[in-house]
Amino acid sequence: MMAQSHDHSYKLLFSHAAMVEDLLCGFVREEWVREIDFTTLEKVSGNYISDDLRERADDVVWRMRLRDRWLYVYLLLEFQSAVDPFMAVRLLTYVGLLYQDLIRAGPLTVESRLPLVLPVVLYNGRPRWTAATELAELLEAAPAGLERYQPQFRYLLLAENRYSNAELAPLRNLNAALFRLENSRDPAEVQQVVAALVEWLQAPEQVSLRRAFAIWLRQVLLPARLPGVRIDEVNELSEVRDMLAERVVEWTEDWKQQGLQQGLQQGLQQGLDAERQLLLRQVRRRFGEVVAADSAPLLAQIALPAVLEDLGEALLDCADGAAWLAAVKNRLAGDGE
Helix, strand or coil: CHHHHHHHHHHHHCCCHHHHHHHHHHHCCCHHHHHEEEEEEEEECCEEECCCCCEEECCEEEEEEECCEEEEEEEEEECCCCCCCCHHHHHHHHHHHHHHHHHHHCCCCCCCCCCEEEEEEEECCCCCCCCCCEHHHHCCCCCCCCHHHCCCCECEEEEHHHCCHHHHCCCCCHHHHHHHHHCCCCHHHHHHHHHHHHHHCCCHHHHHHHHHHHHHHHHHHHHHHCCCCCCCCCCCHHHHHHHHHHHHHHHHHHHHHHHHHHHHHHHHHHHHHHHHHHHHHHHHHHHCHHHHHHHHHHHCCCCCHHHHHHHHHHHHHCCCHHHHHHHHHHHHHHHCC
């Protein structure tokens, strides 16, 4: 549910032209960006239906004039906790659906060329992004002559966790502010960034964007950092700033406590993982790779360090792999792990 709320609130933020302009100007370091006419920014539909009638509700798509042609920016908002190793394939499919939709809608003709598309993945997860950004990296090596028939595709990755506060803080850029909030370490830092956003977004025509930031802060960022803490029902960015000013001391303590609890849970999990890996290495040395592979899913069900320790001792008494696997299964059945 939280990931879905995050997805919807980001779509709301990037439904504003100012966010798209700042994203391209601040984080796409290419010369051609200077040639974009940002007064032509136009949001287009992101709902496409493939030829087999399967509907794809895509992310955020904008178009703008680059010199004398249209440039489409396909912005995929990625909030999964795990990195998708085949993102290049996934995004290639989405861009293909965009092209199909443009062909159906016209006014493209047989002689017409398809418009340019910039595919962007905006990733806000904590794990470092490790997936290939180029399709060629996912394909098997082709023999000479066959490689020319393989599809070529790459996307631009913008991973928020790769930017440090030192890089982002000097920038008067809405996306830099968003990234700083995502990477924030305490309510005081959130308060500082929100105060800057209030100053930048004072114009009457920016009221919708101010509210979009306020909704994201109230419904997504603050509840995630302060679970169980009541967040006031505010819909204006200046109200979020005032709320933070009033409760920054109290919330800092809650924030630290939440971080401590998360750290303890992560430490316990890491300790369990290390014990499992040690036990699997011992199983592998005694009974071989097959028994170790059969043991892994069984040991993954055990959540108590003491049980793993007991099984480590039981391993010494087992005459063969069958006896060992039976011992693990009996322990699981007996403890209800």
